[in-house]
Amino acid sequence: MWTVVAGHLGLTEPSVPLLRDHIVWQLRLPRALGAAVVGAGLAVTGAVMQTVTRNSLADPYLLGVSSGAALGAVGVIVLGLAHGVAALTAGAFLGALLAFGVVVALAGGSSPTRVVLAGVAIGQLCAAVTSFVVIWAAEPHATQSITFWLSGSLARVDWTALAWASATLAATLGVVLLKAxxxxxxxFGEEAAASLGxxxxxxxxxxxxTTALLTAVLVAISGAIGFVGLIIPHAVRFLTGPDHRRVLPVVALAGAIFLVWVDTAARTVFEPRELPVGVLTAILGVPAFAFLLRRGGTR
Amino acid sequence: MLDIDDVSWSAGATRILYEVTAAVPRGSLVGLLGPNGSGKTTLVRAVAGLLRPARGRVTLGEDDVAQQPRAVIARRIALLAQHADTDLDLTVTDVVLLGRFPHRRSRWSDGSDDHEIVERALRRVDLDGLAHRKWQTLSGGERQRAQLARALAQEPELLLLDEPTNHLDIGHQLQLLSLVRRSGVTTLAALHDLNLATMFCDSVVVLDQGRVVAAGEPAKVLTPALLSDVYGVNAEILDHDGRPVIVYRRPPA
Incomplete structure (x- = not known):
């Protein structure tokens, strides 16, 4: 593999058969880097949402943002508006913002529990509408992609998508670190924060x-991958304590490592079949969710 | 030093504050009294700059609070709420360090004197032994003292208390208010317990349905007639070494 990378970077003469070169450079490498970027982005988004909504169960998937983004992206495909990452991202962004806006309006900034209830409801609604849109359109291309959007996969990441996602991740990290x-x-809540200036x-x-935009870009390239944004911040806070100046960088790193690892497992454990990575994160995430719920996480 | 001048505020069509005028002189502790729903908390929030009066103004020193940026208000006014809680795994020092947030000079690092100020604030509320304890393990009284230390770490000109003793037993109520008194910071405190008010306040302001109905020295303001009008209770005021003590009569069954 290193020979392929070195060859592409112009460090050595290309010396590997073209097929293997293609597999590593066009498929494996963008996919691994994509997993890292998506993992880091979802985990950072989860950490920020948990703090801002004061709910330890918040994550882009649970709050319906991922499903809203998926609906937006599918809408763009079905309506045949355009192709390519930019159009998908624009659709996903609108979907993400709309879903999150409705969740916030429904919950009315009241109890943290209502935020999650509203998020789950809107997430389900978006998933249902996505299914409906796909069936109604009856377009083979769209039907095929429904599994992809709803359960998440990193198989489609290419270099263009990776560039978009990395740039958005870098910008978002900059913003959230400034606000750490x-x-x-x-x-101690919003009112306390306001009285602290x-x-x-x-x-x-x-x-x-910012995090909705990042979620939209991540969903546009990888579909709705759940629970990464939920588990990683909690695991990291366990190690670093609650100070966001430490939590946020470590969360990004841990999310990246986690998703690369899980995606490799999803790709290889049932070889030659491949599990959607979202299925695997859900299998790992639901017990973690149950644990947090039992510990009184909705307080 | 704090002047509340003709402040009115409504929530939708419901009038919460109506032409409220009151003053808190430098160094004094002024009690804000009144039954539930009389507008005490709303007035405290208006003074804290958390809501903007529809009419009138709140001035601290020479400055209109509503015109000041949030960060500037937070360096001058500290708020101690009824009840504070968090899910985060914070230590007492972490909590008190939050009080240094409005004074930050860097977006990233703590100031060099912040930790010294935090230690001093903890000593002022007799919590210096618990600096490294976790918030979740503190009793209600310790939590309120930690929040008071956080407020003192803000080095405010004015301390605002919104029924800070509501969830405390009598021993911790007395302790908290004497710590406030001992801090020497000018204070406006919304209080429920009238005997605590007569014990600790230099003067009181009584609100009823959003209006000021009486203000002045506790002994002069708190009369049986006023308590009957405002709280609808039948009470007798006893004189205990010059301090009025309010004794309530049981309502007829």
Missing amino acids: RALNAFA VDVGRVRWLLLV
Whole structure:
């Protein structure tokens, strides 16, 4: 593998058969890097959402943002508006924002439990509408992609998609790290944060829109992969303590490593068949979810 | 030092505050009294700059609070709420360090004197032995003292208390208010317990249905007639070494 990479970087003369070269350079490498970017992005988004909504069960998947993004992306495909990552991302972004807006409106900023209830309901609704749209369109291409959008897979990541996702991830990381101390001030709720001098409305809007945008890009390239954003932040806080200046960088790193690892497992465990990676993260994530729920995480 | 001048505020069509005028002189502890729903919490929030009065203004020193940026208000006014809780695994020091947030000079690192100020704040509320304890393991009284230390770490000109003793037993109520008194910071405190008010406040302001119905020294303001009008209770005021003590009569069954 290293020979292929070195060859492409112009370090050595290409010396590997073309097929193997193609597999490594066009399939394996973007996929592994994609897993890292998607894992890091989902985990950071989960960590930020958990703090801003004051709910330890928040993650882009549970709050319906991923499903909304998937619906937006499928909508773009079915309506035949355009192809390519940019159009998919635009559709996914609209879907993500719309879903999240409805969730926030339904929950009315009240109890953290209602945020999750609203998120689950909207997530289900988006998934149902996605199925409906796909069946109604009866387009083979769209039907084929429904599994992809709803359960998540990294098989389609190419270099263009990777570039988009990496750039969005880098920008989002920059924004959330600048707001790391403000996030710490949310520990005792919004009113307490405001009385400590945080412009709560502006910070919350900034963080939620940035993370919704990141979620949209991630869903556009990988579908809705659940539970990464839920498990990783909790595992990391267990190690680093609650200070976001430490939590956020470690969460990004841990999310990246976790998803590369899980995607490799999804690809190889049942060889030659491949599991959608979202199925595997759900299998790992649901017990973690149950554990948090039992520990009184919805308080 | 704090002047509340003709402040009105409504939630939709419901009037919560109506032409409220009151003052808190420098160094004093002023009690804000009144039954549930009389507008105490709303007034505290207006003073804290958390809501903007529809009419009138709140001035601290020379400055209109509503015109100041959030970060500036937070360096001058600290708020201690009824009840604070978190799911996060914070230590007492982490909690008190939050009080340094408005004074941050860097977006990333803590200030060099922050830890010293935090230690001093903990000593001022007699919590210096618990600096490394986890929030989740604290009793209700310790939690409120930790929040008071956080408020003092903000180094505020004005301390706002919103019924801070609601969830505490009598020993911890007395302890918390004497710590507030001992801090020497100018304080406006919404209180439920009238005997605590007569014990700790230099003066009181009584709200009823969003209006100020009486203000001044506790001994002069808290009369049987006022308590009957405002709280609908039948009470007798006893004199205990010059301090009024309120004794309630049981309502007829």
